[in-house]
Amino acid sequence: MPKPASRVRQDAYEAVFGALAHPARRRVLLAVYFNGGAMTAGEIAAMFAHAWQTTTRHLQVLEAAGLLTHERQGRMRIYRIDRKRLALVSDWLAHFQTPVKHRTEGKQDVRNKQTDSRQGEAAKARSA
Amino acid sequence: MPKPASRVRQDAYEAVFGALAHPARRRVLLAVYFNGGAMTAGEIAAMFAHAWQTTTRHLQVLEAAGLLTHERQGRMRIYRIDRKRLALVSDWLAHFQTPVKHRTEGKQDVRNKQTDSRQGEAAKARSA
DNA sequence: CAAATATTCAGCAATATGGCTGAATATCGT
DNA sequence: ACGATATTCAGCCATATTGCTGAATATTTG
Numbered sequence: 001m002p003k004p005a006s007r008v009r010q011d012a013y014e015a016v017f018g019a020l021a022h023p024a025r026r027r028v029l030l031a032v033y034f035n036g037g038a039m040t041a042g043e044i045a046a047m048f049a050h051a052w053q054t055t056t057r058h059l060q061v062l063e064a065a066g067l068l069t070h071e072r073q074g075r076m077r078i079y080r081i082d083r084k085r086l087a088l089v090s091d092w093l094a095h096f097q098t099p100v101k102h103r104t105e106g107k108q109d110v111r112n113k114q115t116d117s118r119q120g121e122a123a124k125a126r127s128a
Numbered sequence: 129m130p131k132p133a134s135r136v137r138q139d140a141y142e143a144v145f146g147a148l149a150h151p152a153r154r155r156v157l158l159a160v161y162f163n164g165g166a167m168t169a170g171e172i173a174a175m176f177a178h179a180w181q182t183t184t185r186h187l188q189v190l191e192a193a194g195l196l197t198h199e200r201q202g203r204m205r206i207y208r209i210d211r212k213r214l215a216l217v218s219d220w221l222a223h224f225q226t227p228v229k230h231r232t233e234g235k236q237d238v239r240n241k242q243t244d245s246r247q248g249e250a251a252k253a254r255s256a
Numbered sequence: 257c258a259a260a261t262a263t264t265c266a267g268c269a270a271t272a273t274g275g276c277t278g279a280a281t282a283t284c285g286t
Numbered sequence: 287a288c289g290a291t292a293t294t295c296a297g298c299c300a301t302a303t304t305g306c307t308g309a310a311t312a313t314t315t316g
Contacts (some may be wrong), residue, residue, distance in 0.1 A: 016153060022274085023142060026220065034228055041293060054275050056294055063250035066272095075283040075292050090221055092154065096161055096211055107239055150304085169263060182305050185266055189303095203262050203313040 011067065016088050019065035024048060025058050029067060029081060038072075038080045129141050140194065147193035153186050154197060156207060157195060166208045168201075 019025055031047060032039045039110060045052030059079060062068040066085045070077045135199045139170050149172040160174060169187060173180030187207060194213045200207045 010151075013154070017145070017149045017154070021145045023138075024274095026141070029244055032225055034226075036229060042291095043295085050274085051276060053277080053294075057274075060294090072282090077293065086224055087220060092251065093214060093218055093221075095158055096214055098162075100162055101164060123165070136285075152304095170261095173263085178304090179306060179308080185304075188264090202310090205263065 012088055013092065016067065017092075019061050019067055020089070022061075024050075024055070025062055028055075028058060028062060029086075030074060032068070032079060032081045033083070038078050040076045040078055041070075042076060044079060061090065101107035140216055141220065142191035144195065144213060145220075147189050147195055148217070150189075152178075152183070153190055154254065155185060156183075156190060157214075160196070160207060160209045161211070164208050168204045168206055169198075170204060172207060 020029075027047065028044055032042065035043070039057065042052075045055040048055055058069060059070070063079075065069060066081060068079045069082055070079045072078075091095065140204065148157075156172055159172065163171070169184065171181075172187065173183040178181055187196060187198070191198060191207075195210060196207045197210055200205045200206075
């Protein structure tokens, strides 16, 4: 049984959001992008104060997330950004564009809804 | 000296991206949003298999990131989503819309650029 | 007020993350 | 082949994260 597509998707979100959670990695993506989409590992590492072995690892995280790809070019490695992958983030964000009757100010609604659907499952879920 | 606005911004990105890095937290945001923008802590906790104290903490992370706010309503707490905060993410993503002459296929360019700007600063930055 | 309900606070343990240093690997120039 | 260059691999350690359990707090209800 091949792993279901939904699972893959799930992991992809995981990887992408996880990768974006670190400032150094966000910076790498921006830098690579503004450098025309590609930079060598050395150029990238040079942007940071930390040991570049550390950058190497960040690059691996970004690559594992599919946000970067690399390719050797002689003795150096060129990292290239894959903008398509960032679309996963916009896709996720797009959910919040879905129109939903937004009762953000209708505090009572929540209160009432709560009062009768509340602890049925909650308690069960908890005590399990 | 009040903390500079840029710093705040910086931390905000940190917090928001960090908060979105966990699947449970992304799920909370979606659930709250589709529930009309507000849910009680109990309703939210009921969605998860883990102990709800764990959810409590996730909620705190989301709130610290400014993605949720809460308010008491008797003995329960209503969590409300703040969609504006998600805009930080779109803002960040928007950078990748900036037109840049993208030589993603122009491998040679990178190679050459590399050859003469590369290790000057890189070496310095490293050996420091 | 006591019991029940709703939810957080505190502290623990396991795991994950990120930075460091010291090899190791691969390619280039001579 | 040798030394320099470019970069990753491995392993260590400190800190952060996440899940758990047990206690504490606030509010409602009888």
